[in-house]
Amino acid sequence: MDPSTTDGGAEEKLIKSPLGCVQLLLQAGGSRSAEVSSPNECHKPPKVILKHGVELEEEQEELAEHQPLEQEDLNFERWKRRPIPKRTLHQKIADLKTYLWNAETNEFMGRSGKSWSLILLFYAALYAFLAAMFGGCMFCLMWSISPYHPTFNDRVMPPGLTMAPHLEGHDIAFNASDRKSWKKYTRSIDEFLRSYNDAAQDRKNIRCAHDSYFMQDHLEDSSERIACQFKRSWLGECSGLQDPYYGYSHGRPCILLRMNRILGYLPGQGKPVNVTCGVKKGPQEAIGDIQFFPKNIFDLNYYPYYGKLRHVNYSSPVVAVRFAGVQQDAHIHVQCKLNGKGIINDSPTDRYLGSVTFTLEVGAAERVGKQTGRRSRSSRAGLKQTGNQCGSSADQS
Incomplete structure (x- = not known):
């Protein structure tokens, strides 16, 4: 990097290590010099150190730590599902009518006449093929068996x-x-x-x-x-x-x-x-x-x-x-x-x-x-006794 001049007029020089870590050192009189960090220190965020050993406040570390989080938050907000505004009943009915028949594009249920024709033609051919295959199998089966006796019979079961x-x-x-x-x-x-x-x-x-x-x-x-x-x-x-x-x-x-x-x-x-x-x-x-x-x-x-x-x-x-x-x-x-x-x-x-x-x-x-006679006699006796009780109650009244 080309040397630059600080506010005090000192020259500033950055030296990059093979791992890309750089430290800035301020030389006497306000000038800075760069030192290469060790490989173990390359994982740490860069620090600006005075030549006399006085460390600056770690504001740059905090910024470096929070910067990725802020970027993730921005990405999350970008892909976050936004609420769909509520539609009125009139709007829903209008959308349904448009879906059933769109006069602008001449589409029925989202498809043109050509698309519907191709779909119907495909299914007609498919079911015609299946019906023909089923009919052919049934014809071969009925042609190969006899209606009068079994074609294959392993044994005759005893009668019930x-x-x-x-x-x-x-x-x-x-x-x-x-x-x-x-x-x-x-x-x-x-x-x-x-x-x-x-x-x-x-x-x-x-x-x-x-x-x-x-x-x-x-x-x-x-x-x-x-x-x-x-x-x-x-x-x-x-x-x-x-x-x-x-x-x-x-x-x-x-x-x-x-x-x-x-x-x-x-x-x-x-x-x-x-x-x-x-x-x-x-x-x-x-x-x-x-x-x-x-x-x-x-x-x-x-x-x-x-x-x-x-x-x-x-x-x-x-x-x-x-x-x-x-x-x-x-x-x-x-x-x-x-x-x-x-x-x-x-x-x-x-x-x-x-x-x-x-x-x-x-x-x-x-x-x-x-038993039937006894029941009839007992029922007649019960009716007679009930009649006597009714007559006596009427006399008392």
């Missing part, structure tokens, strides 16, 4: 067992003398047997030979299969033809059992599957005599089943069970199950696999009638 009447839960509880208590059961059985009417079976199906499978595999896949008859009249006292109430009005109820339809299933491996019913919990005497109609077996001539597209008029065989000697006023747990080769009837997880369990409780008709 269903019953009628089928209501919410499997609890059959009624009083023989109370029509309302068992009417829902008879109505459910009527609906179950509607397709088994004799006239419909004679018109649609044929009478088949017993104790042998009715195989029709030689026909084409699309050919309709012939179905065997199963007439309602074969169910005897549980058919609803002799007794329209299926024994419920006499305390001898009937239930109907049917196996699930399984495509191509041959039950029993050549021998008919039979049905047995008994008490699951409690004494066996509580259920009394059990009758089966027409037999306690599912005949082989109704199998195999070829599906609803080919076996259009197929009627599943039914086994009717009549509890003729059930103990009255007893809560009985009854289980009916299938028995035969390949049948599973003791699954702990599926209660309908090969068996069905329900509760049966039949109220005594005479007992219910006696």
Whole structure:
């Protein structure tokens, strides 16, 4: 640096160190000289020192320390979010109208007509491509599978067992003398047997030979299969033809059992599957005599089943069970199950696999009638006593 002159006329000379630190020394007579600081002292702010060792006040240090903070404050104020002035409702409505349609730029919702056209064209092409891809996949899938039988089948599940009447839960509880208590059961059985009417079976199906499978595999896949008859009249006292109430009005109820339809299933491996019913919990005497109609077996001539597209008029065989000697006023747990080769009837997880369990409780008709008579007599006595009290109170008044 070129030498300069101070106010006293002395020359001033600055000498910079390699680290850029400079110290100013005042020489005698008011002149100054510069000295190079050590590297450890380069981090400290510069000081002006008199030659005689008297330090000046550290005003320059304070200024050097506060100068960066003041600069940061200025930067913060520059980027600080300024409050947005509140807009009136009229201004907001005007902004909304301008956003929906800007007459100056001819824009709708911030976009021109060309921009909207390109967007709509893009999405139309996108969804058309997705629809075409989905349609192509569905076409290939439907073309590769058969509507008459499964394309892949690892194993055939054993059949389940269903019953009628089928209501919410499997609890059959009624009083023989109370029509309302068992009417829902008879109505459910009527609906179950509607397709088994004799006239419909004679018109649609044929009478088949017993104790042998009715195989029709030689026909084409699309050919309709012939179905065997199963007439309602074969169910005897549980058919609803002799007794329209299926024994419920006499305390001898009937239930109907049917196996699930399984495509191509041959039950029993050549021998008919039979049905047995008994008490699951409690004494066996509580259920009394059990009758089966027409037999306690599912005949082989109704199998195999070829599906609803080919076996259009197929009627599943039914086994009717009549509890003729059930103990009255007893809560009985009854289980009916299938028995035969390949049948599973003791699954702990599926209660309908090969068996069905329900509760049966039949109220005594005479007992219910006696209780009803006692209630009517007691109600009449109460009314008579009330009338006498009213008459006596009227006489006193």
